[in-house]
Amino acid sequence: xxxxxxxxxxxxxxxxxxxxxxxSFVIWLTYPGLHARWSHxxxxxxxxxxxxxxxxxxxxxxxxxxxxxxxPAAQIGRRFFIDHAMGVIIGETTVIGDDCTLYxxxxxxxxxxxxxxxxxxxxxxxxxxxxxxxxxxxxxxxxAKVGGGAVVVKDVPxxxxxxxxPGHIVVRDGQRVEADAQAAAxxxxxxxxxxxxxxxxxxxxxxxxxxxxERLERERGRQAAALLEEQHD
Numbered sequence: 001x002x003x004x005x006x007x008x009x010x011x012x013x014x015x016x017x018x019x020x021x022x023x024s025f026v027i028w029l030t031y032p033g034l035h036a037r038w039s040h041x042x043x044x045x046x047x048x049x050x051x052x053x054x055x056x057x058x059x060x061x062x063x064x065x066x067x068x069x070x071x072p073a074a075q076i077g078r079r080f081f082i083d084h085a086m087g088v089i090i091g092e093t094t095v096i097g098d099d100c101t102l103y104x105x106x107x108x109x110x111x112x113x114x115x116x117x118x119x120x121x122x123x124x125x126x127x128x129x130x131x132x133x134x135x136x137x138x139x140x141x142x143x144a145k146v147g148g149g150a151v152v153v154k155d156v157p158x159x160x161x162x163x164x165x166p167g168h169i170v171v172r173d174g175q176r177v178e179a180d181a182q183a184a185a186x187x188x189x190x191x192x193x194x195x196x197x198x199x200x201x202x203x204x205x206x207x208x209x210x211x212x213x214e215r216l217e218r219e220r221g222r223q224a225a226a227l228l229e230e231q232h233d
Contacts, residue, residue, distance in 0.1 A: 010034055010081065013079040013080075015027070032067060032085040036070060037080055039059070039066075040070045040076060044072055044073070046058065046072065047073050068086075068088045074091065078098045080098075080101075082106075086105070088104065091110055091118070093117045093118055094119040094121070095121040096126075097122055098125070100124070100127070101128070105130055108122075108128075109133065109134075110135065111136040120138050120152075121140070123142035123144065125143045126144050127144075130148040131148055133150070134152045138152065138154060140152070140155075141157050141159070144161070145161045147163035149165070150162055150164055151167060157172060
């Protein structure tokens with residue numbers, strides 16, 4: 001356990017990822033997500049050295065002070081950043097790789113009363129958006145992105161973007177409309193919505209069917225008129 005090395009790395013990571021970040025002293029003093037992360041380093045050490053009760057008590061104090069609940073047994077990699085922090089929950093068997101970012105309201109939790117590995121595994125450089133839930137013993141591959149408010153209950157391949165409830169993959173290995181890919185890279189709130197796209201497709205199909213019905217009715221009317229004229233003749 002090297003708390004000082006962790007602090008230095010995490011502050012540099014904040015400067016890289018948060019455009020609102022100021023100098024190192026302000027970051028160290030005012031970022032509750034970092035405070036929760038640094039407390040977890042100590043709590044994880046206590047947990048692994050048999051002081052589990054003390055680790056749990058400390059984690060609950062950290063929760064009270066920062067609004068972030070991280071189980072002491074959770075495994076977290078380097079340069080981990082929780083932006084805005086409040087309402088984040090990280091379960092006991094969660095494994096988080098290096099360079100991952102969570103936003104406020106994220107839950108990395110379980111799906112019931114199962115035992116063993118019951119929380120998610122995040123690869124390296126994973127981003128989970130505002131209010132998203134990643135539930136169960138699933139894996140998010142390296143460079144995966146989860147849109148705000150999504151509920152993910154299945155594995156996500158590397159280099160993929162997931163949105164919606166339940167989560168749907170909308171970008172994989174960069175294969176998507178260029179405009180959508182650029183929006184997703186710049187604004188997490190602009191991630192494409194597969195439900196909305198499906199509704200738009202159904203509406204377009206319905207309009208096409210209505211036009212076809214109108215055309216058939218007009219043709220039928222013409223045929224009926226022609227038949228009447230033949231009968232009069």
